[in-house]
Amino acid sequence: MKKISWGTGIVIAIIIFVVLVLVQTIYLMNQKVDLVEEDYYKKGIEYQKDIDVQKKTSELSEQVRFDFNGQYLIISFPENLSDNKISGEVLLYRPSDSGLDIKFPLQTDSLSQVIPVSDLKKGFWRVKLRWQYEGQDYYDESSFLVE
Structure with a gap:
């Protein structure tokens, strides 16, 4: 050798x-590389505005509740608000695949909205809630796991 x-x-x-x-x-x-947001740089510049809106939301006497039971996501607004004055949008955000994101208008019925989530792909989801009440902007978010 x-x-x-x-x-x-x-x-x-x-x-x-x-x-x-x-x-x-x-x-x-x-x-494949997905950006967190399509307008990532524009949203970064406007981030201080988002911080102010989140601060205003945290100062509410009662907070928005997000309840997840495996089949439904229930968004409940504080009872001291009038449901016909609430408007906004809900984004079901999938961090790992932006193609699965779902956005729809907020439609409250007796201060709550029920969203069926049984058809969502399994994994980690974040719900982002942008809403307005009497001319004021509010923002809240939560996360849940579909199994």
Whole structure:
């Protein structure tokens, strides 16, 4: 059996290293990358406005409740509000795949909204609630796991 010289060994090691780097680069370049938000940079600039709205929401005497029972997500508004003055939108946000996000208008019935979630793909979901009451903006969010 012929021994490999140290020079040949170094060349083989360099070639293996270069091939591994190229394979890894090609693999990573073909991975799907979803931004958290479509208008990520624009929303980043407006972030202070969102912080102010969240602060105003946290100062409410009663908070919005999110109840998840496996089949339904129930959003309950404070009882001191009038349901016909509440408007807004609900976003069911899937961090791992923006293609699964669902947005729909807020429709309160007796200060609550029931959202069926049994058809959602299994995994982690976040509900983002942007709502208005008597001209004031509010924002609340919660998360749940569909199994």
